[in-house]
Amino acid sequence: MTKGPVLIEIDDDAQPAPHLAPAVPEVDTPQDAAMQRVAAIAARRPSPLARWFWGLLLSLTGFIVTLATWDYVTGLLARAPILGGIATVLTVLLLFVLAIIAIREVAAFGRLRKLDRIQHHASEAIATEDLDAARRVLGEVTALYAKREDTSWGRAALAERQADVLDADALLGLAETTILAPLDARARIEIEAAARQVATVTAVVPLALADVFVALTANLRMIRRIAEIYGGRAGTLGSWRLTRTVLAHLVATGAVAVGDDLISSVAGGGVISKVSRRFGEGVVNGALTARVGIAAIEVCRPLPFHVAGKPSVSALVSRALRGLFGKTDGQAGA
Numbered sequence: 001m002t003k004g005p006v007l008i009e010i011d012d013d014a015q016p017a018p019h020l021a022p023a024v025p026e027v028d029t030p031q032d033a034a035m036q037r038v039a040a041i042a043a044r045r046p047s048p049l050a051r052w053f054w055g056l057l058l059s060l061t062g063f064i065v066t067l068a069t070w071d072y073v074t075g076l077l078a079r080a081p082i083l084g085g086i087a088t089v090l091t092v093l094l095l096f097v098l099a100i101i102a103i104r105e106v107a108a109f110g111r112l113r114k115l116d117r118i119q120h121h122a123s124e125a126i127a128t129e130d131l132d133a134a135r136r137v138l139g140e141v142t143a144l145y146a147k148r149e150d151t152s153w154g155r156a157a158l159a160e161r162q163a164d165v166l167d168a169d170a171l172l173g174l175a176e177t178t179i180l181a182p183l184d185a186r187a188r189i190e191i192e193a194a195a196r197q198v199a200t201v202t203a204v205v206p207l208a209l210a211d212v213f214v215a216l217t218a219n220l221r222m223i224r225r226i227a228e229i230y231g232g233r234a235g236t237l238g239s240w241r242l243t244r245t246v247l248a249h250l251v252a253t254g255a256v257a258v259g260d261d262l263i264s265s266v267a268g269g270g271v272i273s274k275v276s277r278r279f280g281e282g283v284v285n286g287a288l289t290a291r292v293g294i295a296a297i298e299v300c301r302p303l304p305f306h307v308a309g310k311p312s313v314s315a316l317v318s319r320a321l322r323g324l325f326g327k328t329d330g331q332a333g334a
Contacts, residue, residue, distance in 0.1 A: 108233065112242060115232045118144065118302040125168050126306055134168035141175055141302055144231050154179035173307030180303060187226050188311055191293030192320035194222035199286030199321055203279045215285055219243070222289070223296045230300040246296045283321065290316040 073091060077084030118140045125133035142158070145151040157178045165171045198218050202211040223246055224239045232242070290313045297311065298304075 109241075111232045112227070114144070115230065115300055115302050119304060122172055122303045126172060126304070129168050131166065131168045131171070134171045135162075137303075138162065138171060138175055141179060144302060145179060148231070150182060151179050154182065169306065172303060176303055176306065176308045180301065181308065183229050184297070184301075184308065184311075186229050187293070187297050188316060190222055190225045190229070191290055191297075191311070191316050194218045194293060195286040195289040195317055195320040198289045199282040199317075201282075202285045203282030211281065211285060215289065219289060219292050222293055226293065226296045227300045230297075230302060232300050242296075242299070246292060246299050283317075286321055287313055287317050290320070 069091060073084060073087045076087050118137060121133065121140070122137045124130075125137055138158070142155055145155065155178075158175060161174060161178075162171060165174055198211075198215050201214040205211070205214075220239065220243055223243050224233075227233060227239075227242055293316070294311055294313065
């Protein structure tokens, strides 16, 4: 039996070098943010079988409710004429309110279609360089905002200068810089407010699915307000259809994906390694909310971006999140 310590010699060449150690996996980088899940769910088109199912279910439910109401009112009239008369009046008032709601929904769809039609005509006028078509588009835009006080200065400036412009691109660009410039500024403010709310709640609220709920509600409200700014105020059904159109446009253009370049441009570089996972997800959700807002502007704006520059995601989110996550060295240098 050997007494005392045992010394085992190890060859220096066999020792592992620190620089050869495998890299630590970045488990804290958010790869599936709430806004990505919201966009994927809302933009997904239902199958024809699902549409038939929900359509038949709603039709059957409406038929049963209507028949039950009719039987109840007629039976009550036979048993107690006074109570039956009250029930009849209440039913008529309910039908009147439902008719008003239906008319408002139809008008909302009409406003959204009008915006889409003006944008389509403007794109054609720019592509073909047709001055007459551009003037017709200009008339449609002026009529769209004829009763808006916030566009009175822009409409006056446009009416004063449009006779001197003899180019289709310049004419529509003049409409952008005079009428749509203040509306673009208001839309950017709405995007910044929504991005700030989504990022803050995601960062500070640790509840499961809370970020998804907040992202969905904040984006629905943002899209509706952007539509109102550009003259496409939508009802309940119109807002949902508009939201699906915006998110489908977002998914189709590939803007719903998020990468390290976006995070670096928004937060100044290296932020994920300096903050917790929740704060990183807040930055990502805020950036994706800004992308949804830009897509909403592109869908609701009566004129496509031609002369005026399209809003930048990094600029919007940098202003929205200024002071929430602190300044990094990259931001100080910039």
